[in-house]
Each structure stands twice: as C-alpha cells, then as structure tokens.
Amino acid sequence: xxxxxxxxxxxxxxxxxxxxxxxxxxxxxxxxxxxxxxxxxxxxxxxxxxxxxxxxxxxxxxxxxxxxxxxxxxxxxxxxxxxxxxxxxxxxxxxxxxxxxxxxxxxxxxxxxxxxxxxxxxxxxxxxxxxxxxxxxxxxxxxxxxxxxxxxxxxxxxxxxxxxxxxxxxxxxxxxxxxxxxxxxxxxxxxxxxxxxxxxxxxxxxxxxxxxxxxxxxxxxxxxxxxxxxxxxxxxxxxxxxxxxxxxxxxxxxxxxxxxxxxxxxxxxxxxxxxxxxxxxxxxxxxxxxxxxxxxx
Numbered sequence: 001x002x003x004x005x006x007x008x009x010x011x012x013x014x015x016x017x018x019x020x021x022x023x024x025x026x027x028x029x030x031x032x033x034x035x036x037x038x039x040x041x042x043x044x045x046x047x048x049x050x051x052x053x054x055x056x057x058x059x060x061x062x063x064x065x066x067x068x069x070x071x072x073x074x075x076x077x078x079x080x081x082x083x084x085x086x087x088x089x090x091x092x093x094x095x096x097x098x099x100x101x102x103x104x105x106x107x108x109x110x111x112x113x114x115x116x117x118x119x120x121x122x123x124x125x126x127x128x129x130x131x132x133x134x135x136x137x138x139x140x141x142x143x144x145x146x147x148x149x150x151x152x153x154x155x156x157x158x159x160x161x162x163x164x165x166x167x168x169x170x171x172x173x174x175x176x177x178x179x180x181x182x183x184x185x186x187x188x189x190x191x192x193x194x195x196x197x198x199x200x201x202x203x204x205x206x207x208x209x210x211x212x213x214x215x216x217x218x219x220x221x222x223x224x225x226x227x228x229x230x231x232x233x234x235x236x237x238x239x240x241x242x243x244x245x246x247x248x249x250x251x252x253x254x255x256x257x258x259x260x261x262x263x264x265x266x267x268x269x270x271x272x273x274x275x276x277x278x279x280x281x282x283x284x285x286x287x288x289x290x291x292x293x294x295x296x297x
Contacts, residue, residue, distance in 0.1 A: 014115035014163050025170040032177040036084060039181030044077045047185045047294060076293065077184055084180055095169040098203035102210035110214030115163040118213060121220035122155030125264075128227040129257075147261040154268035155220060161272050162213050169202050189291035201283040208275035216267040223260050 051073060083090075103110050129148035176195050183192030 014119055014159055018115065018163055018166055021167045022170050025174040028174045029177070032175055033084070033087060036087075036178050036181035037081070039178070040081055040084060040184045043182065043184035043188060044081070047077070048074065050186070073294065080183060080290075087177055087180070092173045094199050095173055095203040095206060098207040099169070099210060102207040102214075106211050106214040110210055110217075113162075113210065113214050113217055115159040115166075117217055118155050118159035118162065118220070121217060121224060122152035122159075124224045125155075125220075125227060125260075126152045128224065144257065147257050150261050151223075151264040154264040155216070157268050158213055158216055158271045162209055165202070165206050165209050165275070169206055172199055172202050183290050186291050186294040189294060193288040193290055196288060197283055197286050200286060201279045204282050205275045205279035208278050209271060212267075212271045212274060216271055219263065219267065223263070227260075 051070065103113075106113075126145075126148045129144050172195075176198070179195035180192050182188035
C-alpha cells in the first residue's frame, strides 16, 4: 500500500487513494469473518437457551410439533452460519455486481471512468480558460476565472462523490461483515438485517453514480475540447469591453462560458443527489424479517 502511494503520479492521486482503500479493506476480511463467526455462535447459543427457557416455562405447545420447530431453528441458524463462512464468495458480489452492470450498460462512456478522470476534466477547463486570459488584467481575468472555478468545483465534487461511494462499498462489504453475527439472536437480529439492506443500498447507489458520472465525463470531455478549440476566445471578447462595439460579442461569448458552467452545476447536482435518493427508495422496501423467523420458531 505504501508503494502504491509512493509510485502514484500527482494527477492520479484519487485513483491511488481508491486502490489503497481497496487493499486495506481486503485485509480486514479474514479478521472480520472470524469476529462475525465468534459472535454468531455466541448469540446462537443464547438464542437456543432463550428458546429452551420459553419451552420450559410452557409458553409453547408441547409435542412433536415443538420438537420439529426447535430442530428447524437450529437448522436455520446452521444454514446462516454456513452462508457466513462462505461470505467472501457471494456477498461482495452484490455491490460489485451493481457496479459492473452499470459499466456494461453505460458502454464506452464509463469504460475509462474514474475519480481522477472527472478531476482532470475540471482542471482542463480551468487551465483552458487561464491560457486564454493570461495576458489580460486581473479584473478581466477574474470575469472568466469565476465560472471556470465553478466548473472545476463541480467536477471535483463529482469525483469526490464517486470516490467516497466506492470506498464506502469497500468498507461496508468487508469491515461491516461483523454485523452479520448479530443475526443469531432475536434481540440483535435487526442489526444484521440493517447491514444486509445497506449492502444493497450502497450497490444501487454505486450503480447510478457510475451511470451519471459516465455521462458527466462524456459531456465534460466535449466541453474541454470546445474550450481548447477557441484559441484566445476570452481574450478577444474581453477586449470588446473597452471598445464602442455594440455587436453583442461580449454578451454572447460570456453567455457561452456561463452556459457551460450551468451544465457543470446540473451534472454535479444530479451526481450528488440522485443516486442516493433512488437507492433509498429502492432499498427501503427490502424485507428480511429474520427476527420474526426466530421468534416464531
């Protein structure tokens, strides 16, 4: 991990940070699995003791039906423990599967998508504008740098949000495994259920942020090419501020720059707010009810 940072180019720092988090969280998996299994077994014993006490207290019907239900509960706990022991083979595929599906659906627009790509788009926009106004006065330069800085911040926000969502998926899927151990006891089962729901939530969120960020990156690349194709566009337009020309060139060119800024703000707004809202709506209807299953047996 230290070598990954040492060999990281400054322009690739976001991607390097993502890789460091991925490698770090992968190292948590074995320890988290051991802790989850230990907790699960401890709470499973407690659940069996509680069930036995309830039988002894006469709160359940006696007979063969009761014995079969008790055996079924033990079988259910053993089944979940078996799933837990093979966790690394199936649960990480939930978040990973959503991300890979988004890449497949997005096609070429997300093939090379990364937080660094989004960051570089914002920097390219800023540098393109600075190159055009670099020979003008400070006041004139500020008129162009304000929208350029806004565009930079929009793409930085998108890049950071994509990076945070990816890191969140790594942390939840690995370190969060510990919470599956709480599912063995009826009193703590909601903690494990909430964890599984959150895994689905973060997978859906990652799915939509990849799609939206892919579109934003595609549009951003086109805007960078458009800015770079107009050499000294802003220098020529600002010179009109001190002339008596009334052909509207300043207004139209400034409007062009601010229109690109508005598009950047829109893309950032969509990327920051839409994935989380959609994921919340889709995942809130998930029902596991493992607690009810334990109480009914």
